Amino acid sequence: MTETLKPYVIGLDLGGTNSVFGIVDSRGEIKATTSIKTQGYETVDKYVEASVDALQLIIDQVGGIDKIKSMGIGAPNGNYYNGTIEFAPNLEWGHNGIVPLAKLFSDKLGIPVALTNDANAAAIGEMTYGVARGMKNFIVITLGTGVGSGIVVNGQLVYGCDGFAGELGHVIVKENGRTCGCGRKGCLEAYCSATGVARTAREFLETSDEPSLLRDLDPAKITSLDVSIAAGKGDKLAQRVYDFTGRLLGESCANFTAFSSPEAFIFFGGLTKAGDLLMKPLKEAYDKNVLNIFKGKAKFLISGLEGSSAAVLGASAVGWEI
Amino acid sequence: MTETLKPYVIGLDLGGTNSVFGIVDSRGEIKATTSIKTQGYETVDKYVEASVDALQLIIDQVGGIDKIKSMGIGAPNGNYYNGTIEFAPNLEWGHNGIVPLAKLFSDKLGIPVALTNDANAAAIGEMTYGVARGMKNFIVITLGTGVGSGIVVNGQLVYGCDGFAGELGHVIVKENGRTCGCGRKGCLEAYCSATGVARTAREFLETSDEPSLLRDLDPAKITSLDVSIAAGKGDKLAQRVYDFTGRLLGESCANFTAFSSPEAFIFFGGLTKAGDLLMKPLKEAYDKNVLNIFKGKAKFLISGLEGSSAAVLGASAVGWEI
Numbered sequence: 001m002t003e004t005l006k007p008y009v010i011g012l013d014l015g016g017t018n019s020v021f022g023i024v025d026s027r028g029e030i031k032a033t034t035s036i037k038t039q040g041y042e043t044v045d046k047y048v049e050a051s052v053d054a055l056q057l058i059i060d061q062v063g064g065i066d067k068i069k070s071m072g073i074g075a076p077n078g079n080y081y082n083g084t085i086e087f088a089p090n091l092e093w094g095h096n097g098i099v100p101l102a103k104l105f106s107d108k109l110g111i112p113v114a115l116t117n118d119a120n121a122a123a124i125g126e127m128t129y130g131v132a133r134g135m136k137n138f139i140v141i142t143l144g145t146g147v148g149s150g151i152v153v154n155g156q157l158v159y160g161c162d163g164f165a166g167e168l169g170h171v172i173v174k175e176n177g178r179t180c181g182c183g184r185k186g187c188l189e190a191y192c193s194a195t196g197v198a199r200t201a202r203e204f205l206e207t208s209d210e211p212s213l214l215r216d217l218d219p220a221k222i223t224s225l226d227v228s229i230a231a232g233k234g235d236k237l238a239q240r241v242y243d244f245t246g247r248l249l250g251e252s253c254a255n256f257t258a259f260s261s262p263e264a265f266i267f268f269g270g271l272t273k274a275g276d277l278l279m280k281p282l283k284e285a286y287d288k289n290v291l292n293i294f295k296g297k298a299k300f301l302i303s304g305l306e307g308s309s310a311a312v313l314g315a316s317a318v319g320w321e322i
Numbered sequence: 323m324t325e326t327l328k329p330y331v332i333g334l335d336l337g338g339t340n341s342v343f344g345i346v347d348s349r350g351e352i353k354a355t356t357s358i359k360t361q362g363y364e365t366v367d368k369y370v371e372a373s374v375d376a377l378q379l380i381i382d383q384v385g386g387i388d389k390i391k392s393m394g395i396g397a398p399n400g401n402y403y404n405g406t407i408e409f410a411p412n413l414e415w416g417h418n419g420i421v422p423l424a425k426l427f428s429d430k431l432g433i434p435v436a437l438t439n440d441a442n443a444a445a446i447g448e449m450t451y452g453v454a455r456g457m458k459n460f461i462v463i464t465l466g467t468g469v470g471s472g473i474v475v476n477g478q479l480v481y482g483c484d485g486f487a488g489e490l491g492h493v494i495v496k497e498n499g500r501t502c503g504c505g506r507k508g509c510l511e512a513y514c515s516a517t518g519v520a521r522t523a524r525e526f527l528e529t530s531d532e533p534s535l536l537r538d539l540d541p542a543k544i545t546s547l548d549v550s551i552a553a554g555k556g557d558k559l560a561q562r563v564y565d566f567t568g569r570l571l572g573e574s575c576a577n578f579t580a581f582s583s584p585e586a587f588i589f590f591g592g593l594t595k596a597g598d599l600l601m602k603p604l605k606e607a608y609d610k611n612v613l614n615i616f617k618g619k620a621k622f623l624i625s626g627l628e629g630s631s632a633a634v635l636g637a638s639a640v641g642w643e644i
Contacts, residue, residue: 165582261486
């Protein structure tokens with residue numbers, strides 16, 4: 001059976017709350033989507049069963065399973081080498097062990113299934129459909145609840161010896177810095193994620209008496225969006241929160257360049273909506289801190305896969321790689 | 323003409339002081355060597371002429387140029403993509419421009435010539451003849467006058483978009499830290515090179531009254547070897563210098579693992595002679611700082627290419643890659 005008879009792949013963006021499925025063609029057009037809740041299943045088998053039930057409807061819409069080449073999954077703590085999810089803290093059926101999710105889906109659907117972590121899926125998505133088309137060396141940094149990364153070197157994802165490489169959110173950027181969700185101190189994620197931005201805002205509010213629109217909000221409920229709205233209205237304290245965040249991210253990128261000298265850094269996820277508020281101090285700090293020989297070489301781009309479908313497209317791109 | 327009729331490659335370890343040439347077989351046995359001074363030539367053409375004159379003798383010893391497949395060069399600021407040395411600060415014929423050294427040698431000798439920086443040459447050397455045989459993901463860190471690195475991912479050297487990737491000596495590890503030779507502050511090289519160790523010793527001596535064998539020496543002339551000899555005699559201050567150095571290097575390696583999750587870190591160069599003085603605090607700091615999922619995975623090895631021939635072997639290995 002030739003390639004053209006199997007024009008689609010299934011993408012699964014497996015998040016902590018929702019599992020979003022899309023059937024995608026080779027140009028990145030999403031032909032059909034569906035979703036289920038990720039939680040609420042006692043076992044992974046029940047989760048896979050519910051997924052396949054939901055999928056069956058959209059598989060039928062595109063002409064049946066024979067039209068589908070493969071499936072790609074982007075999932076937290078996904079291990080590409082083994083097709084497993086390993087000790088994912090936010091998944092009730094995956095937090096205390098190694099779940100062979102790719103094999104479970106493959107057995108049920110009868111097609112090949114590949115799995116990787118969500119940030120790697122984003123990187124493959126950018127390379128397949130997005131702003132990284134044609135690039136051989138780039139780094140995708142996902143700025144959401146956490147900070148993730150997918151690193152491409154010589155046109156290949158960097159998986160390392162164990163499948164877990166590319167955890168730039170857990171590079172320690174501040175000695176004895178903030179406690180991170182991983183249990184260590186000073187990780188990039190503790191500062192430059194959406195939750196990190198909110199944390200910085202709370203710190204700035206606590207340590208000064210400076211007037212700020214943010215003082216009208218319950219400190220515990222401040223979000224990165226609140227901060228960017230306030231900054232957009234000219235709030236100085238809120239602007240300094242993004243200056244601080246962008247600077248730290250720019251300094252970190254300067255260090256990442258010493259590693260793999262990427263053609264571009266591509267930012268993906270909710271925090272990129274802050275736009276120049278974040279990108280301007282980021283680029284300034286990068287230019288100031290990067291080693292001379294690298295100056296002016298890397299581009300700074302925002303993901304070309306905007307909207308809620310980005311993660312599904314990324315996951316589907318993993319399917320094309322099989 | 324088959325491979326077996328061309329059983330040798332030429333390796334050139336181009337250092338700031340000496341240029342050492344070796345003719346090497348595929349098992350890493352050095353059949354003949356020669357050297358010239360690197361400096362004292364007005365132009366690069368004169369340097370290449372002197373090199374080829376010296377080489378001619380050893381080429382004849384192994385049966386003539388027809389026995390030689392190619393040449394590999396390891397050089398400071400070497401760019402693999404272009405075969406050039408670019409703005410090498412310590413080379414009088416190479417500090418203010420781009421020198422097409424690979425082409426110049428290739429034109430004179432009539433064989434293919436590849437060039438890379440010295441640390442990348444070391445990494446290819448380890449993969450070809452050394453402790454990294456069979457490894458697909460590892461990082462070589464050279465600890466000499468400076469700190470260099472050669473990073474291998476998926477069995478390939480990481481060159482990045484411009485040929486200059488793998489400059490881990492210039493990752494900034496201390497905010498507003500020591501001034502580095504590159505003009506920035508807080509680079510790993512400013513702490514964990516041989517000169518960095520001497521600098522740490524001077525700082526420790528200046529900022530305390532603690533007795534130390536190192537106080538018998540002219541502070542300006544203290545070397546990393548002096549520090550390791552004193553530490554070996556039980557000198558507490560000297561031991562703390564290596565504790566500090568090893569700890570910083572271990573913390574840095576923990577961050578590097580978040581990037582490429584290597585199977586091994588391989589240390590190369592003069593400072594490795596300190597042995598456990600350096601490696602013990604290094605491994606302890608690594609284990610303490612690395613992200614949980616990576617714990618216990620990476621090996622810490624000392625280069626298998628000991629002695630003065632290591633750099634020539636590394637350079638020759640670049641020749642085999644052509």
